Amino acid sequence: MIGFVGGTGPEGRGLALRFALAGETVMIxxxxxxxxxxxxxxxxxxxxxxxxxxxxxxxIAANSDIVFVAVPFAGHxxxxxxxxxxxxxxxxxxxxxPLTFSRGQVSAIVVDEGSAAQQAQAILxxxxxxxxxxxxxxxxxxxxxxxxxxxxIVCSNDSEAKAQIIAxxxxxxxxxxxxxxxxxxxxxxxxxTALLLNINRIYKAHSTIKIVGI
Numbered sequence: 001m002i003g004f005v006g007g008t009g010p011e012g013r014g015l016a017l018r019f020a021l022a023g024e025t026v027m028i029x030x031x032x033x034x035x036x037x038x039x040x041x042x043x044x045x046x047x048x049x050x051x052x053x054x055x056x057x058x059x060i061a062a063n064s065d066i067v068f069v070a071v072p073f074a075g076h077x078x079x080x081x082x083x084x085x086x087x088x089x090x091x092x093x094x095x096x097x098p099l100t101f102s103r104g105q106v107s108a109i110v111v112d113e114g115s116a117a118q119q120a121q122a123i124l125x126x127x128x129x130x131x132x133x134x135x136x137x138x139x140x141x142x143x144x145x146x147x148x149x150x151x152x153i154v155c156s157n158d159s160e161a162k163a164q165i166i167a168x169x170x171x172x173x174x175x176x177x178x179x180x181x182x183x184x185x186x187x188x189x190x191x192x193t194a195l196l197l198n199i200n201r202i203y204k205a206h207s208t209i210k211i212v213g214i
Contacts, residue, residue: 002019027054070095091164092128098116140206150210151177
């Protein structure tokens with residue numbers, strides 16, 4: 001079971017849809033059950049029947065084998081602190097990119113721990129934190145028949161957990177998981193999201209990242 005904490009936004013819904021299309025069972029979570037159910041309804045018609053369900057964040061965290069964290073950065077720390085017990089020992093995939101928006105310009109937020117993923121590991125010392133999926137276009141993910149021509153850079157200090165998420169990235173049509181090394185490298189991947197969004201604004205496009213030479 002794959003769960004999404006705070007999965008009602010475009011990125012969470014898009015990834016949930018893609019995993020469901022690839023044959024996984026997915027749960028979308030929220031602090032509000034009604035919002036979770038709305039998110040499920042928005043993507044369920046494009047997914048296999050019964051493959052996507054909704055629930056409260058604490059239920060998602062407790063009942064999922066792999067938990068994606070897709071909350072806005074402002075809620076990142078308090079959300080994880082409130083779910084520490086439920087996430088104990090689990091693979092936690094942090095897709096959060098700490099960003100600020102001002103007058104059309106996107107900038108990366110400096111995180112004391114180094115990155116959102118490193119903050120998650122500090123809050124969840126007994127969880128297997130993985131950073132991934134920050135650079136994929138949420139709009140493209142929500143178009144079920146569109147191939148995702150993108151690499152997914154995956155960073156973690158846990159080699160086995162990292163391998164599992166690389167394999168999960170590979171089941172998305174067109175995507176490729178790439179080993180990005182230790183969790184400390186997550187800061188570069190998160191910060192790159194700001195550059196991509198600024199490029200998108202300039203070119204009115206959905207730019208992404210591809211690693212060549214490997």
